[in-house]
Amino acid sequence: MSQTDVRMDGSAETRADREATPGSAGRRRERLVPQSSPADSYYGRPVLNEPPWHAPDIAGYLFLGGLAGASSALAAAAELTGRPTLARVSKVGALGALGGSLYCLIHDLGRPERFLNMLRVFKVTSPMSVGTWILTAYGPQAGCAAATDLSGRFPGLGRAAGVGAAVTGAGVATYTAALISDTAVPAWHDGYRELPFLFAGSAAAAAGGLGLLAAPLDEAGPARRLALLGAAVECVAATRMERRLGPVGEPLRRSVLMRLGEALSLAGALAGASMGRRSRVAAMAAGAALLAGSACTRFGVFRAGIESANDPKYTVQPQRRRLAKARAELT
Known part of the structure; x- marks a missing residue:
C-alpha cells in the first residue's frame, strides 16, 4: 500500500510509507507503517496500555497468595482430624508464603506506605480494596496460628486463629482472580467466569503439594486428596476457559507455561495419590511437582494476559463481533 503526495508543481509523488510529525516542528518524527490487516488494529498499535505490573512481582504474588490461603485451610482440616505435623507444616508454610506475597506486592507498589494508604477506605466495588482488607484480616490470624503452634502456648487461641485463617484464606486464594478480571486485559476480563475456579484449584494443588513435601506419610492423607481435587479443578477450569474465550484465548492455548503447569499438577497429584x-x-517428588505446576499456571495466566493486551486484535475483533451481533438483533 502506498501514499501519494501532491507537490508544489502539481505532480504526484508516491512513497512506500508515511512519516507523521505531530505537534510543532522539531519534535520527534514518528514513522507509521501501514499493516496488512488494518481492520484489526490502528497501524498495528496496541489499543490498550500495557499493565504496569511486573511478572516476577505480581505473578509471584498470585502464586504465593494462593498457596498461603489454601495452606491455612488445609492446616485447619489437619488439626481438626488429629494430624499435628501436617497442621504445623501447613501453618508455617502459609505464614512464609504470606510474607513472600506481601513482599512481592509491596515491591511492585514501590513504597510500603502505598499498601497502608489503601486501608484508609473500604470500597466494596473495588477488588483491590476488598482484597487489601482480606489480607489485613488474614495476616494476623495466620501469624498467630503459626506462632502458637511452634511455641506450644495458648493452644485455644491458636485453634481459633487457625479457623479464622482458614475462612479468610479462601478469600486470599481466590480474590486475585476478581482483581485481574476487573481490568480491560482481554484474556483476563473475558475469563472472569473460570478464573476463580482456576485459581482455587491451583491454590489447592499447591497447598496439597506442600503437605506432601513436608508431612509424614501417615498424616498426608488430606494433602493427597486436596492435591488431587485441586489439580482436577485447575485443569478443567483452564480447558473450559480456553475454549469459551475463542480467539481471545489464543495466548492461553499456546502458552508453554500453561501446558507445563497442567502436566506437572496432574502428574504430581496422581503420583501422590498412588x-x-x-x-x-515419591511423596516429596509429587509435592515438588505440584508446587511447580501451580507456579507455572499463575505465571502462564499472567503472561498470556499481557500478550493479549499488547496485541490489538484481541481487543478490536471481539468489539466488532459484539457490534455485528447487536446490529443483527436490531434488524
Missing part, C-alpha cells in the same frame, strides 16, 4: 502413599521420596 506411589506417594508408600514412598516418602
Whole structure:
C-alpha cells in the first residue's frame, strides 16, 4: 500500500510509507507503517496500555497468595482430624508464603506506605480494596496460628486463629482472580467466569503439594486428596476457559507455561495419590511437582494476559463481533 503526495508543481509523488510529525516542528518524527490487516488494529498499535505490573512481582504474588490461603485451610482440616505435623507444616508454610506475597506486592507498589494508604477506605466495588482488607484480616490470624503452634502456648487461641485463617484464606486464594478480571486485559476480563475456579484449584494443588513435601506419610492423607481435587479443578477450569474465550484465548492455548503447569499438577497429584502413599521420596517428588505446576499456571495466566493486551486484535475483533451481533438483533 502506498501514499501519494501532491507537490508544489502539481505532480504526484508516491512513497512506500508515511512519516507523521505531530505537534510543532522539531519534535520527534514518528514513522507509521501501514499493516496488512488494518481492520484489526490502528497501524498495528496496541489499543490498550500495557499493565504496569511486573511478572516476577505480581505473578509471584498470585502464586504465593494462593498457596498461603489454601495452606491455612488445609492446616485447619489437619488439626481438626488429629494430624499435628501436617497442621504445623501447613501453618508455617502459609505464614512464609504470606510474607513472600506481601513482599512481592509491596515491591511492585514501590513504597510500603502505598499498601497502608489503601486501608484508609473500604470500597466494596473495588477488588483491590476488598482484597487489601482480606489480607489485613488474614495476616494476623495466620501469624498467630503459626506462632502458637511452634511455641506450644495458648493452644485455644491458636485453634481459633487457625479457623479464622482458614475462612479468610479462601478469600486470599481466590480474590486475585476478581482483581485481574476487573481490568480491560482481554484474556483476563473475558475469563472472569473460570478464573476463580482456576485459581482455587491451583491454590489447592499447591497447598496439597506442600503437605506432601513436608508431612509424614501417615498424616498426608488430606494433602493427597486436596492435591488431587485441586489439580482436577485447575485443569478443567483452564480447558473450559480456553475454549469459551475463542480467539481471545489464543495466548492461553499456546502458552508453554500453561501446558507445563497442567502436566506437572496432574502428574504430581496422581503420583501422590498412588506411589506417594508408600514412598516418602515419591511423596516429596509429587509435592515438588505440584508446587511447580501451580507456579507455572499463575505465571502462564499472567503472561498470556499481557500478550493479549499488547496485541490489538484481541481487543478490536471481539468489539466488532459484539457490534455485528447487536446490529443483527436490531434488524
